[in-house]
Amino acid sequence: MNTDKLLLMKDALGRWCRMAGRATSRPVLVMWYVLQSPETPRSDKAAIFTSLAYLVLPIDILSARRLPFIGWLDEVVALSTLVNRMSKHITPEIEATVEARLDSWFPRPADISTD
Numbered sequence: 001m002n003t004d005k006l007l008l009m010k011d012a013l014g015r016w017c018r019m020a021g022r023a024t025s026r027p028v029l030v031m032w033y034v035l036q037s038p039e040t041p042r043s044d045k046a047a048i049f050t051s052l053a054y055l056v057l058p059i060d061i062l063s064a065r066r067l068p069f070i071g072w073l074d075e076v077v078a079l080s081t082l083v084n085r086m087s088k089h090i091t092p093e094i095e096a097t098v099e100a101r102l103d104s105w106f107p108r109p110a111d112i113s114t115d
Contacts, residue, residue, distance in 0.1 A: 009049065012056040022106040027083045028055065029101055033094040040089050051082045 013032055017025035034040055035048040055075050 005049075009052060009056070013052060016056045018105055022102050025105070026098060026102060027079055028052065029098045030090055030094060031079070031082060031086060033097055034086050034089045037089060037091070037094065040086075044086060044089065048082060048086060051078050054078060 010032070013028060017028055020028075031048050031052060035045055035052070040048075055078070
């Protein structure tokens with residue numbers, strides 16, 4: 001995959017994830033790291049790249065501006081289907097990397113103990 005395209009995608013996904021929040025970003029980051037994995041077949045990488053590009057690019061089949069709830073539905077369905085299809089490539093290492101990235105973007109509040 002072209003390095004320039006991957007860098008552009010990485011920047012776009014980072015902005016999108018920070019805007020979307022921790023829970024919504026998790027499956028996106030999982031797919032990003034599956035895309036980066038050398039064990040992921042090229043055909044699966046192409047499917048992941050296409051789905052992630054659809055998520056962050058301003059082109060939409062169903063516009064979220066015109067149809068606020070329905071407009072997000074196509075992205076949710078596409079991402080859910082992708083994660084389900086690619087789950088065989090999700091390793092414990094990818095899970096740990098995703099959690100570390102999420103913790104850096106969305107720090108969890110420290111536990112407050114009351115004595």
